[in-house]
Amino acid sequence: MTANIPQVHRSAQLYFPDGDVVLRAAASDGVQLFRVHKFLLKHHSMAFSDMFHAENGSSSETYDGVPVVDMPGDRAEDLALLLSYLYNPSRLSFKRFDPDKALEISGVVRLADKYLLEPLRNHLVQQIASDWPTTLEEWDIRDAEIQATRKAAFAQKTTKLSRIIPEPVAAIIFAQEFGCTQILPAAFYQLAQINFKDAWEGLDKEVPPWHAQWANGTPAARWSLLEKDNLVRCLHGFQWIDDIRPIEFRLLSEKCWPNKEWADQNDYDVIEQRSKCYAYLCELVKVVWGKVERRNPLQLLLDCLDYEKYPELSKERFPEGLCEHCRESLPTEIARERRGVWGRLPMYFKLK
Numbered sequence: 001m002t003a004n005i006p007q008v009h010r011s012a013q014l015y016f017p018d019g020d021v022v023l024r025a026a027a028s029d030g031v032q033l034f035r036v037h038k039f040l041l042k043h044h045s046m047a048f049s050d051m052f053h054a055e056n057g058s059s060s061e062t063y064d065g066v067p068v069v070d071m072p073g074d075r076a077e078d079l080a081l082l083l084s085y086l087y088n089p090s091r092l093s094f095k096r097f098d099p100d101k102a103l104e105i106s107g108v109v110r111l112a113d114k115y116l117l118e119p120l121r122n123h124l125v126q127q128i129a130s131d132w133p134t135t136l137e138e139w140d141i142r143d144a145e146i147q148a149t150r151k152a153a154f155a156q157k158t159t160k161l162s163r164i165i166p167e168p169v170a171a172i173i174f175a176q177e178f179g180c181t182q183i184l185p186a187a188f189y190q191l192a193q194i195n196f197k198d199a200w201e202g203l204d205k206e207v208p209p210w211h212a213q214w215a216n217g218t219p220a221a222r223w224s225l226l227e228k229d230n231l232v233r234c235l236h237g238f239q240w241i242d243d244i245r246p247i248e249f250r251l252l253s254e255k256c257w258p259n260k261e262w263a264d265q266n267d268y269d270v271i272e273q274r275s276k277c278y279a280y281l282c283e284l285v286k287v288v289w290g291k292v293e294r295r296n297p298l299q300l301l302l303d304c305l306d307y308e309k310y311p312e313l314s315k316e317r318f319p320e321g322l323c324e325h326c327r328e329s330l331p332t333e334i335a336r337e338r339r340g341v342w343g344r345l346p347m348y349f350k351l352k
């Protein structure tokens with residue numbers, strides 16, 4: 001018979017002897033009781049104020065000498081976290097780039113919404129949003145940091161890269177539920193670079209020693225949390241990103257732009273014969289895009305600036321290389337192409 005009666009637990013940390021109200025919430029293993037101070041909750045939230053006001057008038061149940069307030073629909077685990085933030089604001093400083101953060105605080109943000117704790121809610125949402133860039137400049141800075149982290153993870157066998165960088169799927173789901181949608185382009189773009197085979201569930205899987213370094217430096221995603229609409233966004237966006245390739249023509253300097261006669265002919269073979277720079281840039285794009293499949297056109301475009309390091313573009317094959325004008329203008333043209341890719345991410349991933 002006792003099996004049907006839920007186990008009642010007093011919270012270990014949040015049961016204060018001088019508390020003047022007991023909050024009762026369902027936990028995964030029964031019912032949890034929190035003995036807390038009305039003043040603190042009322043101070044933070046009008047919703048709690050109203051709740052205690054209503055409770056004062058009724059002849060409500062008591063526990064341990066103080067009134068009991070039921071918290072229907074609230075998970076005790078989330079309520080515990082919410083209360084701990086109110087009692088210990090120092091716990092509100094979170095580790096940057098923690099990949100579990102979005103999942104851990106989702107429940108509390110929901111409660112903060114429900115009980116109108118707006119400053120707390122905004123602070124928590126900001127903890128997730130601030131891990132993601134919203135401009136190309138921010139993306140480049142963060143990417144450089146992550147690449148450095150990746151090298152470090154690759155070099156040693158103890159830390160997995162996935163444990164120390166933000167995980168895009170959890171962030172996407174969080175952003176969509178709590179409205180920080182400005183992070184979605186970056187989160188989907190980062191997801192595009194993660195292999196479907198690299199699933200979060202496999203992170204703790206034993207790997208042979210010869211594979212450990214590689215496994216440590218390879219990011220994983222919580223693919224299984226994606227539902228239909230986001231999967232469609234992925235399919236759409238990944239396809240677009242796979243197909244991004246700069247039009248070589250547009251990387252030429254103004255000096256080397258074809259004259260009207262060429263343009264009228266619209267014949268690339270002729271242009272190639274006449275413009276050494278055009279032939280060079282065609283080879284460059286072919287080499288860079290042929291390197292590895294990694295669905296990262298923002299990086300591939302940057303790689304185009306290292307044209308001198310590719311053997312396919314050696315002095316033997318292209319004795320004159322790029323002309324002075326094209327050398328000078330290429331960084332500007334590449335920057336323009338990159339801004340274009342960044343600006344179109346919401347379109348690629350159907351975010352608008």
Ligand SMILES: [Zn+2]
Pocket residue numbers: 253255256277322323324325326327
């Ligand atoms: Zn040129």
